[in-house]
Amino acid sequence: MEHLETDELPLSAVIDRxxxxxxxxxxxxxxLDTAEKRGLIEREDGRIQVRRGGSFVRFDQQVVARDGExxxxxxxxxxxxxxxxVFETGELGPFGSACIRKVVGRDD
Known part of the structure; x- marks a missing residue:
């Protein structure tokens, strides 16, 4: 959650991620509870406010594509x-081309 690209999202978009x-x-x-306790987010009226502690995913640097099944x-x-x-702690995926854009917040 600390890598979300936007400062505010509807709760449904956060849950989707x-x-x-x-x-x-x-x-x-x-x-969600842990993120709030750690001060990464604030919840109010069905919206999530992200507090910048980390950095957002840089699509051109942190997303890699691999061919295979x-x-x-x-x-x-x-x-x-x-x-x-690709995060410091490991990788998350695989995702299709449309889903990766949704996951990193490029398409909502």
Whole structure:
């Protein structure tokens, strides 16, 4: 969550991004609660205000594409090219070309 590109999002958009790593409602709530306790976000009236502690994902530097047989982590579609977000702690993905843009906040 600290890598979101925008300063404010509707709760539904934040949940959509969280669902790239889990679809468990209890874990989603735990992620939001933890982010709020750590001071990364503020919640109010169905909107999430992001407090800048980290940096947003730089699409041209942190997203890599690899050819192969993959399944999109977001929508479940079969892929011949998978897009991965590279963080210091590891990679997140694969995602299709449309889903990666949604996950990093380029298309809402």
């Amino acid at each position: 969280i669902e790239t790593v889990t679809t468990s409602p209890s874990l989603t709530r735990e992620i 993959f399944t999109c982590q977001r929508c479940g579609a079969g892929l011949s090219t998978g897009h991965f977000i």
